[in-house]
Amino acid sequence: MSRICELTGKGRQVGHNVSHANNKTKRVFLPNLQNVTLLSEKLDRSFKFRVSTHGLRSVEHNGGLDNWLLKTNDEKLSPRALKVKRELKKAAASA
Template identity: 95%
Template sequence: MSRICELTGKGRQVGHNVSHANNKTKRVFLPNLQKVTLMSEKLDRSFKFRVSTQGLRSVEHNGGLDNWLLKTNDEKLSAGALKVKRELKKAAAAS
């Protein structure tokens, strides 16, 4: 299981630890991933995702999971999120 946000695509970043003597050693910055259950209003179901805390705030700011998935590019979404997005599009087309 990789450390990538399923909704925003945010992953690890590489940088340096810098000492007082300006020695640089490699280090990794990992996203703050949380396991959350998000509710889809159109499908009346809940879905479990591993989402960064910044991604969770973004989803809430944009009006919920349904709006976020429909607005986001497919390249950023995980396979599970793409599956939910397809279900949302089917439900929208059916109604």
Template identity: 95%
Template sequence: MSRICELTGKGRQVGHNVSHANNKTKRVFLPNLQNVTLLSEKLDRSFKFRVSTQGLRSVEHNGGLDNWLLKTSDEKLSAGALKVKRELKKAMAAA
């Protein structure tokens, strides 16, 4: 399973460990991913996602999962999140 946030698309970054003698060795910075269950108010369902903690804070700041999915571009979302977004658009069009 890749270490990519399903809602923000945030993935690993590469950089260097730098010693006191300024020796540089490659290292990897991994996002802090958590398995969370987010509730969709419009669909009255909960969905499980693997989300970075920063992404989780962003979702809550933007008014919940529904608003976040509608505002976010499709390129950043995972396949599961895209499926939820399509369901959400279909439910909003029917209402």
């Protein structure tokens, strides 16, 4: 399973461990991913996503899952999140 946030696209970053003697060795910074269940108010359903804690705060700050998905570019979203976004657009068009 890849270490990528399904809502923000945030993935691993590469950097260095730096010792006191300034020796540098490669290392990997992984995002803090959590399995969460988010509620869609327009669809009246819940969805399970693997989201970074930064992404979870961003979703809550922007007014919930529905607003976040409609505002975010498709390139950043996972295939599962894109499917939910299409359902939201379909529900909004029919309502």
